[in-house]
Amino acid sequence: MNTATGQPLSPAAGHSPAALHVLDHDDTVAIALRDLPAGKRISTPDGRILVITGDVPQGHKVALADVSVGSVVRKYAHVIGVATAPITAGDHVHSHNLAFSAHEGSSADDAAGEPLGPLELPDRRTFLGIRRSDGSVGTRNFIAVLSSVNCSATVCRTIAARAEASGLLDEFPGLDGVVALTHDQGCGHVAQGQGLAMLRRTLAGYAQHPNIGGVVMIGLGCQMNQMEHLLEGITFRPEVPVVSFTVQEQGGTKRAIARGLEAVREMAPTVTDVTRVEVPVSELVVGLNCGGSDAWSAVTANPALGHASDLIVAQGGRTVLAETPEIYGAEDLLVRRAASPAVARDLLDVIGWWEEYTAADGGGSMDNNPSPGNKAGGITTILEKSLGSVAKGGHAPLMAVHRYAEPISARGFSFMDTPGYDPVSVTGLIAGGCTMVCFTTGRGSAIGTRPAPTLKLSTTSDLFRRMGDDMDLDCGSIVEQGRSIESVGLDIYHRILDVASGTPTKSEELGYGDNEFVPWHVGAVT
Amino acid sequence: MNTATGQPLSPAAGHSPAALHVLDHDDTVAIALRDLPAGKRISTPDGRILVITGDVPQGHKVALADVSVGSVVRKYAHVIGVATAPITAGDHVHSHNLAFSAHEGSSADDAAGEPLGPLELPDRRTFLGIRRSDGSVGTRNFIAVLSSVNCSATVCRTIAARAEASGLLDEFPGLDGVVALTHDQGCGHVAQGQGLAMLRRTLAGYAQHPNIGGVVMIGLGCQMNQMEHLLEGITFRPEVPVVSFTVQEQGGTKRAIARGLEAVREMAPTVTDVTRVEVPVSELVVGLNCGGSDAWSAVTANPALGHASDLIVAQGGRTVLAETPEIYGAEDLLVRRAASPAVARDLLDVIGWWEEYTAADGGGSMDNNPSPGNKAGGITTILEKSLGSVAKGGHAPLMAVHRYAEPISARGFSFMDTPGYDPVSVTGLIAGGCTMVCFTTGRGSAIGTRPAPTLKLSTTSDLFRRMGDDMDLDCGSIVEQGRSIESVGLDIYHRILDVASGTPTKSEELGYGDNEFVPWHVGAVT
Ligand SMILES: [Ca+2]
Ligand SMILES: [Ca+2]
Ligand SMILES: [Ca+2]
Ligand SMILES: [Ca+2]
Ligand SMILES: [Ca+2]
The missing domain is CATH 3.40.50 (Rossmann fold)
Incomplete structure (x- = not known):
């Protein structure tokens, strides 16, 4: 499958359930749709037979081709790292044979943000x-x-x-x-x-x-x-x-x-003396966030949320991506979408600040992500995770880069510099004026916020079933039922308008919000 | 008066209420016992007449002698800074004419911790x-x-x-x-x-x-x-x-x-299946802390708590001073009390770490204390504040320096490296095993902790009257009623045994403790 067309290889597609989810025809790895035991023979979308060489957990990567040590591994049509051990088609690909390679720096001159192409807008355009x-x-x-x-x-x-x-x-x-x-x-x-x-x-x-x-x-x-x-x-x-x-x-x-x-x-x-009135979607300010990501985040919830973001931006609304450490390694994708070299430069400055900030803490590097949970879910490198994270931001040009908690001045799609750590990131977005947040999760975050609500989008139907009291919307139907990214994105869009109009989210019903206000601790404590 | 003898110049001493509180006969400044308007004529303990040159708020410092620019100013028999403008006897001495001077480094060889001298122990020696x-x-x-x-x-x-x-x-x-x-x-x-x-x-x-x-x-x-x-x-x-x-x-x-x-x-x-039994004072582990200090902290509550600490240490119990930034500038007092050069070296290492830690945050220095509240209360320099802070630790030799939240292994008096910020410091002490905390306050802290209770000691009777629902014990009687430091220290000792035996503190009655658990944020957030 190609994420751009949203046509998944679906287990519900009529024939025997597919074992692999291929994201792009140039990829060297595919995703296991279920646990694949060593010795299992499976067919690839291009008709070859692959023998699984070692147990591969569901959601993890399987090599579609041989890769020699030092050569690049591709997923989502992007390089996600280089082989650190010889990889043979059918191998489990993870931390034992794949690592992050230092990426080439982007330049502000790469800024080439183009307006959104034509989009079919829904009839409902107010809340x-x-x-x-x-x-x-x-x-x-x-x-x-x-x-x-x-x-x-x-x-x-x-x-x-x-x-x-x-x-x-x-x-x-x-x-x-x-x-x-x-x-x-x-x-x-x-x-x-x-x-x-x-x-x-x-x-x-x-x-x-x-x-x-x-x-x-x-x-x-x-x-x-x-x-x-x-x-x-x-x-x-x-x-x-x-x-x-x-x-x-x-x-x-x-x-x-x-x-x-x-x-x-x-x-x-x-x-209390206020009344709700019908206002256009252009008045929305929506934060885009994620936590407890898994291998499905990049395949289901994140691109679906990206489509909802595009629908809002196309009507003059504001959406805001954040979590700088989670886009690290994929920032060139955003640099190329910057509306001007000045915006691109702001983003590159922020990235540079982070390299110094983390190095100052015991010589840490930005490659501290993915978390143990991400790794258990099958994400190997920050680059791989970042590509999926950026998908939440859809395809609109990047209009501005805001510092943490600064007022979100720009219409359209913008970025706010925040840590990836969920409560701190969401607090910055709400401080900036987001009146709601959409939050994708694969492992199952329980976050909820006040006074701006957070809508939680599960990356798999399995998570939605397991933590149904916490999840607002199931994006796993993209894999499980073969639905398109666009149609699930439209579901998200409608749910955003419902919540913005007053419908409570699951986390509001559960009473979340007071403990999730966590301003970033950026300096020393004396 | 000399803090060592605990004989205060008291307003309750029979003659007309004294206007000044002199701490040591060599001091260049005294403390105003009430607001002193410009032009007011007052007599000094050595019989001179002083004319107040500008309004001096209660608790602030009055010059007893002339000091030329660059010369040292003495309080508590210690240098607290140098004059940055010419000072004339009768002047208000504060930030406009006094500043912190970089102190000379101590050496671990200065360690000369001597055992506590003979102390009259109270009859009550169990809880x-x-x-x-x-x-x-x-x-x-x-x-x-x-x-x-x-x-x-x-x-x-x-x-x-x-x-x-x-x-x-x-x-x-x-x-x-x-x-x-x-x-x-x-x-x-x-x-x-x-x-x-x-x-x-x-x-x-x-x-x-x-x-x-x-x-x-x-x-x-x-x-x-x-x-x-x-x-x-x-x-x-x-x-x-x-x-x-x-x-x-x-x-x-x-x-x-x-x-x-x-x-x-x-x-x-x-x-719930436990019973309280009589145990000796040697089983106590008491944290010594302060917050919202004022000019009286050093005169009343801190030295009185120091006496209570000595009574506990003399019986083999443990008391733990903390708040490294608040002893900064007076660390030589503790270095000289170190039981060995190794302990002195640990303390000097901790001081060195702090200089780097604060410098890394925007070029900050350790002279970020006193807080606005301290300054309003009449404390001008960190040195002045630190001398008062160290008084909480009494006179016992320093047996060990613990890192933040490390188990308090040493019997007797020891130190834990923590920030001065109240909830973070107290959290470190309790994590180290303190089973209760004594907290002196002049401006009026509302802190309370669980599962180890915090006993709050007011530095003035005025604070005790104003915030009586929050204060456990009034140490202002040292100035207001002319009581000795030792007798108030004994009151604190008895109250410690009461609280250790189960009597609730004011903050426990008010329900404090859940929000006051604040582990130190020492690294970067990504
Ligand atoms: Ca996150
Ligand atoms: Ca994330
Ligand atoms: Ca909070
Ligand atoms: Ca403090
Ligand atoms: Ca807390």
């Missing part, structure tokens, strides 16, 4: 959103109880929990929740370091988010992240009630909790 | 502790629900909250609580970096803590901090029930929560 006074459109309506420092975290969490337990949400149906946005930081930053500025930008992004209708901000009092500086950096919409105080000035924990509860209760009638 | 099978003694008896990665944090917190809400603690009175030990880390560490090893050591320290009677450990499944490696690094006592699983293998969030609740319920009868 029910909450129009805010600054023109932004929210998908939810929350009161945030925000801590400036870990020292006020317990006070913030207690206020949010007691407010929700008090029946406030029943009393004010226009209010989606009271979210505690607490974190481990806010003091002990190096004064000249980058940690405090990044924390403040993240907190500001949440405080002014279109999904936040009211803010209670609480500090301890003596923390380095002083309240007045934090508040100065936030542009509150005029209609947003804001109450801020410190535990010390209130006279301790009990009084601070009482004051916060009172503030939430007082602002609730104002905050 | 009611929980004797564990490995000989350690707990002060509390908890079940821990521990996450290996942030991705399972919501599951862990939900289990702990539901277990406590279910009435389990009423049913099993020998159980002090179910604590969720969750954190932001566990994936996205640089493989060759230091972050993952430190996280594992911290989690292991909690899992095998004398205050933990049962453990439920939960991962997501695909995280970098794999369960088997984590479990390998933990030495569970044979009687401790341990249940571990992942969200993915359980089939998602709901089933993982149900499984965890079932595990807690099943182990509760075993865990």
Whole structure:
């Protein structure tokens, strides 16, 4: 099969279930559709008979051809590494005979981002959103109880929990929740370091988010992240009630909790006074993310999400790819899609920063991915993983590269520099103004976020069946039922509009979101 | 006054309330006992009349003598910095005319730790502790629900909250609580970096803590901090029930929560089966910490805690000072107290590591302390703050320097290398085996910890009155009532034995502890 045409070799295609999934006719490896024992004879799509030389777990790679040591191995029509041991057709290909090869640097002059080609747009081109006074459109309506420092975290969490337990949400149906946005930081930053500025930008992004209708901000009092500086950096919409105080000035924990509860209760009638109205898809800001990837991510959920992204971008909406370490090694794909050399240069600068950042930590390199889970799932090199990760971003030109938690200024498809680590990446995207996140997972992530919801897309039907309480949509039907990437992408698009209109995601029903707010710890802790 | 004799110049001493608190007869500065307006005439202890030249807030420093630019300023009989502008007797001395001067390096050969001199020991020399099978003694008896990665944090917190809400603690009175030990880390560490090893050591320290009677450990499944490696690094006592699983293998969030609740319920009868017995003070392991310090910390709570520490060490117990950045500049005091040149060298190595660590973050230096709160309270330089910080450690010889979260192997007084940031420092101490923590605060910290309790000591009676719901003991009586450091130190000693025997601290009553478990983020996040 060729991922571009979306015609899979499907086990449901009528004849005996296929054993291999071939992604591109030039590939040197195919994917095992089920566990293949040593000695098994299987036929390849081009009619040859292959003998499996050693047990190959489902999802792992099988060599379609011989490869000599030092020669490249191809998957998805791209080089994913070089053979470190001789490979014979029928061999299991993984860490024992394949490794990442240092890639050639891209140049900003390679920027050649072309507009999206003609796309068949669905009839449904609106959702029910909450129009805010600054023109932004929210998908939810929350009161945030925000801590400036870990020292006020317990006070913030207690206020949010007691407010929700008090029946406030029943009393004010226009209010989606009271979210505690607490974190481990806010003091002990190096004064000249980058940690405090990044924390403040993240907190500001949440405080002014279109999904936040009211803010209670609480500090301890003596923390380095002083309240007045934090508040100065936030542009509150005029209609947003804001109450801020410190535990010390209130006279301790009990009084601070009482004051916060009172503030939430007082602002609730104002905050709840919103109505959802029909707005065009151009008002969507959708984060694209993944975690616990497996060998199917690149085949099913990621390209399907990429198609949904294209449908949104084609209507003037915004989608944002992230997770710099996970595109590392495949950044030339994005450089070539950059709308200008300046955008390409921004991306290459970010990549360069990461090489230094990881080298500074005990001489680490960027090849710390894939994770043990990825490897167990059959992904061998970061290059292989990255190619699949980039597929989430569809085919639209790259309009901008945003720094972590910076406002997503660009219409269309853009990139935000974040770690790959799920809660940190998603926190940056939401701080930037994403009003929802689409998250693909193969091993089974349980992530959920507030105040912007996260829609979870499973890469296999097996995962969807195993973790059905956590998964919103099954993209495994691309392999299991032979559905096209485009049709599953259209399902995702419709589900995005439903969720943006107020339909809860699985993780919202489960109560996720308070523990998944994790601002990036970028500096030293003193 | 001389802190060594503990005879303060007290406002309660009979004559008109003193305006100044002089710490040592050689000092160039005294502390304002109340706000002193410009023009005010006050008498010094040696009978001179001083005219205050500019408003001096309470707790800030007043010059007792003229100091020329570049000359040293003395407080606590130690140099705290050099004058950066001409200082005249009666001047307010603070950041505008005083700065930290680079200190001379200490040498390991300066190690000259002498045993504690004769101390009058109190009659009470035991507490009611929980004797564990490995000989350690707990002060509390908890079940821990521990996450290996942030991705399972919501599951862990939900289990702990539901277990406590279910009435389990009423049913099993020998159980002090179910604590969720969750954190932001566990994936996205640089493989060759230091972050993952430190996280594992911290989690292991909690899992095998004398205050933990049962453990439920939960991962997501695909995280970098794999369960088997984590479990390998933990030495569970044979009687401790341990249940571990992942969200993915359980089939998602709901089933993982149900499984965890079932595990807690099943182990509760075993865990609760303990009795408190009388044990000697030698079985105590007490962390010494501070946060939100003010100018009184060094005068009241810190030296009083130092006396309590001496009383414990004199009986063979363990006390542990920490917060390396806060002793920076005064490390020669500890080097001279080191029991051997090897211990002194360990301390100097740690100091050197910190200079590199902070320099790597945007060229920061160790002089990032005092915090804005410290400065508002009248502390000008890190040197001044450090002298006060070290006072918490009393006068006993320094027996060992432990790395962050390492088991506290040494009897007597020792040091652990931690940041100064409160939750991170206290987490390291508890991971090392501290069964309780004494925490001095001037501005008003609200910290509380589980499974080892934290006793909060206020540096002033004013703070004790303002935040009485959070403060356990008032050390301000040293200034306000003229009590001696030794008598307040004895009060602290008795309160330590009470809390170690089961009396709850204020922060335990308020429900603190789950948000204050913050393992040090030392490496890069990818
Ligand atoms: Ca958080
Ligand atoms: Ca990720
Ligand atoms: Ca990923
Ligand atoms: Ca925590
Ligand atoms: Ca501290």
